[in-house]
Amino acid sequence: DVKVTQSSRYLVKRTGEKVFLECVQDMDHENMFWYRQDPGLGLRLIYFSYDVKMKEKGDIPEGYSVSREKKERFSLILESASTNQTSMYLCASSFATLNPGSETQYFGPGTRLLVL
Amino acid sequence: KQEVTQIPAALSVPEGENLVLNCSFTDSAIYNLQWFRQDPGKGLTSLLLIQSSQREQTSGRLNASLDKSSGRSTLYIAASQPGDSATYLCAVYGSNYKLTFGKGTLLTVNP
Numbered sequence: 001d002v003k004v005t006q007s008s009r010y011l012v013k014r015t016g017e018k019v020f021l022e023c024v025q026d027m028d029h030e031n032m033f034w035y036r037q038d039p040g041l042g043l044r045l046i047y048f049s050y051d052v053k054m055k056e057k058g059d060i061p062e063g064y065s066v067s068r069e070k071k072e073r074f075s076l077i078l079e080s081a082s083t084n085q086t087s088m089y090l091c092a093s094s095f096a097t098l099n100p101g102s103e104t105q106y107f108g109p110g111t112r113l114l115v116l
Numbered sequence: 117k118q119e120v121t122q123i124p125a126a127l128s129v130p131e132g133e134n135l136v137l138n139c140s141f142t143d144s145a146i147y148n149l150q151w152f153r154q155d156p157g158k159g160l161t162s163l164l165l166i167q168s169s170q171r172e173q174t175s176g177r178l179n180a181s182l183d184k185s186s187g188r189s190t191l192y193i194a195a196s197q198p199g200d201s202a203t204y205l206c207a208v209y210g211s212n213y214k215l216t217f218g219k220g221t222l223l224t225v226n227p
Contacts, residue, residue, distance in 0.1 A: 004159075040219070042205075042218065043205070043207075043217040045214055058214070059214075090159055092160075101146070101147025101148035101167055101168065101209045102147075102148070102165075102167060104150055104162040106162070107159035107160040108159050109158055109159045110157070110158065112157070
């Protein structure tokens with residue numbers, strides 16, 4: 001079974017703090033993704049990575065950065081947390097394939113972040 | 117820009133009923149359409165993936181169809197059970213190599 005784990009299920013931080021959200025997958029997937037999920041807005045892609053040290057901006061990258069130093073680990077960084085970054089953060093991973101769209105994404109359990 | 121709409125936003129049915137969840141998308145240039153399930157406070161679990169060349173996929177009591185030309189998909193759940201209660205999300209994988217999600221349908225199956 002594919003396993004995607006996230007370092008924390010719940011996190012409370014203060015405005016201005018630097019926040020690290022960690023995601024690890026055990027299936028040797030090339031692709032990794034960070035989403036945030038908000039009521040009424042659905043899931044939105046923040047950043048994704050196709051390979052180690054590679055990163056691409058998603059639809060809402062502002063206020064976030066990412067790091068992928070090892071294939072299995074993808075970190076989301078909030079450089080200076082703000083209250084509007086209070087959200088559910090979901091990590092996902094998938095295989096790279098020559099047949100686009102043949103592989104699904106596997107999601108972690110999510111981290112619920114509250115910024116006070 | 118791809119937009120994905122799910123109707124209804126919420127649905128409550130008695131146990132045993134057959135039901136249909138709807139999904140529509142604006143750009144038919146997709147590689148696949150996927151249906152996910154999300155339990156409260158949890159991550160997403162993939163239920164069915166329909167590639168653009170396919171018309172439907174089945175898994176147990178679930179059947180998903182895809183009409184790419186009209187930009188529509190349905191998820192059919194047969195003989196619903198209380199354990200089916202969850203939010204069901206539709207997502208399309210487009211030519212931008214990204215998944216675009218709908219906002220989901222919250223399903224409640226009452227015993």
